[in-house]
Amino acid sequence: MSDEAPALLEARGVAKHYGPVVALRAADLSVASGEVHALLGANGAGKSTLVKCLTGVIRPDGGSIAISGKQVRARSPMRAARLGLSPVFQDPALVPDLTVAQNLRLTGASVDAVRAQLSDMDLRVSFRELVGDLPLPILRMLDLARALTHDPQLLILDEITAALPSDLAERVFDVMRRRREQGRSVLFITHRLAEVIATSDRATILRDGSDVGTMVPKEGGEARIVEMMLGPEAARAEVAASERDEEDVPVGAAAAATTAEERPMVLEVSELRVGGVQDISLQLRRGEVLGIAALEGQGQDELFEALAGQRKAESGVLRVSGKAFRPRHPYDAIRRKVVLVPPDRLLALLPQRPVRENVAAPLYNSPLRWGPINMRAETRRVRRAVEALQIDMRAARQVRRLSGGNQQKVTIARWLAAGFAVLLCNDPTRGIDVGTKRQVYGLLRELADDGAAILFFSSELAEFPLVCDRVLAVYGGRVTAEVPGAAADEATLLQAMHGLDLDEAVA
């Protein structure tokens, strides 16, 4: 890390936007020779986008990238590999319908070299196996072995440990240490701060598409990393305050908490186990918004899918209004008035059809309603829902032409028109603008105040105190902490979401 010699990798002001959405504002990253460098940041901070820019998967809109002091522009993953950057991506880069050996020949990797790399990691894999038949963790290790055969100057690991059991993760850390001993570098992206402390020499933290600093992670330094992921304390308090001043956003119902115990229980989940969910229990009462805070892939998607009837629970008991609830199909869930607002709006909507049909669609699913549709009743219910949500009807003839925010309102309006008891909101504000977001917060609070029970996941932590009565932090498929809505500030949630004990947290 000397000042004279140019750094191995020097990225300056790398920027990338998709239409109006800024994925990377201006990110700097400097990786020295012979170091393990961690790249950290909350969901959507721009980590993966930066990696894709570095490795030529996408072309950055601005900024410069230099390797050993020389300006480069990698136009494809192959070119990047020749420049000494070998990535292991989040999605496996192996073709499922080919055997392992064929995949290796495809990329020109030597079968023997990969086998040698694997045996260095104490792994043996049958290369005649179809990739599609191998378990995901093994594919990650194969990707890693393949990347290593290039003996890259900089090995880039994008959340490789997320899908690995701990024994395989250990082998990855071994590889990282060996690379460092050989004077090579590793860029290590992970959500697990403990791994960063254990393995990394330095860490660069991204927030909102810009780097906010580089630091040396030390034992007990998790709190400081979390603080950097959040940005300056003062600025945050200000934002929170101004958001709370908005009159249409009710403050997290701390006041209502006193009466909460008397309200009837609507949804009970006990010891649920499904996919990534190891063991989740929760209770949701009438008039309550319960937040689920989690990093990507901690089981929250499976939780929502199980409740919405898209996935069968492996074990555990679900109850709705005190009665057993075992949905085998979304239809079962909807009939019990448990309805889902999925993260991908277009999954829920009929994009080619008008707003009216979209809103009215759930009204027709009842087998009791044969015969002609009561158009007048339908019109009335749709109009009421549209008005309640202030949906902009100017482009109402095709839902796909509405803005993202308006589409999201339509997904909620459907259930408003159909009636529901439990609203499952899986990241309902993903990719919509600030103004509409506020309307959604207000709407969710209003619905709860009118007696709805709402389960709410969001990838934006700042939303929890605005919307939720209580927040459960989920890590590794288990609930790790329960925080009252009013106390669910980002620092507390981030600690809990990383599986850290809240009592040890440095305030």
Added chain:
Amino acid sequence: MSTASAAPTLEFRGAAPWRRAIRQHGWTIAVWLILIAMVPYWRSLSQQDFKFDIQALAIDALPLCFAAMAQAVIVISGGIDLSIGSLMGVINVLSAREMVDMGFRQAIAFSFLVLLLAVLASGFTGLIITLTRIPDIVVTLGMLFVWQGVALWIMEIPGGGVPLQYSDLAIGDVGSTGIPNAAVAVFAALLIVWVPLRWLRPGLALYAVGSNRNSAYLSGINVARTRVGAYMLAGVFTGLGGLALSASSAIGDPNSGATYTLNSVAAVVLGGVSLLGGVGGLIGVIAAAYVLTLSKIILLLRGTDPNYANVYQGALIILVVVIGGLLTRKTRS
């Protein structure tokens, strides 16, 4: 996190080798077994001697074999081509019009020119698809009509012809051993064009692009170039199919290719190539082309009403694919 060095070797072995072989090649083997199983029944109905029957089957199936190989290449790469039959028609009328007055050697030389044209024509289709990003099925449906028109423009009514020796390439046998030239042509094309490619990077790229475009891209494959390459390779087989029509019928007919597009899709599906791409091979597809042709011959020998014959054939395709799908699912889980 310091105990890792003591970690034991982890071994990942999949299913037993025979199981894996069945999973990867089971369908191809099954289609060949179906073909072989049909032979005794066919012989019991036929009055002709074996050599003659084999010869007739090989000649009958020749254009479909090539059409199916062309379709298979494109389907494996993740596309579909509805214009194969009508491009074969163009090649047929073009070669028959020009070869009618040619000597044998001249006709052979002209064949290579025609093949080149077929490669360029099919590559052009592929280029439109990759450049405009319009789905394959739309572009090739358009090309279906284009080539139909071109064929009629070249030759309005059936006519033309080929040198006798040229015709013998399709209907003769190898040095009167009884091995039909038509079958030799199919397997020669397979060995010369496909087999080497199958084991080289471009062939693997073909499968990779059809299997998962994103993974293929991340593996450093030029997806667009590979897809255009698939269409050009299919052009070779389509060209051979068109020439096979000329040689076996010794005449040019602008409507001769019409039935081959859908039959090639049928052969591809029956031959174990997934319409989703990335799965299957040409060897199974060739067997499927023979199965389809032979089933038609058998129904004819039985004196089945040709209208019913189509019903039987359609039912056979669905039945085989359904059973195959069920078996595949079983070995997978």
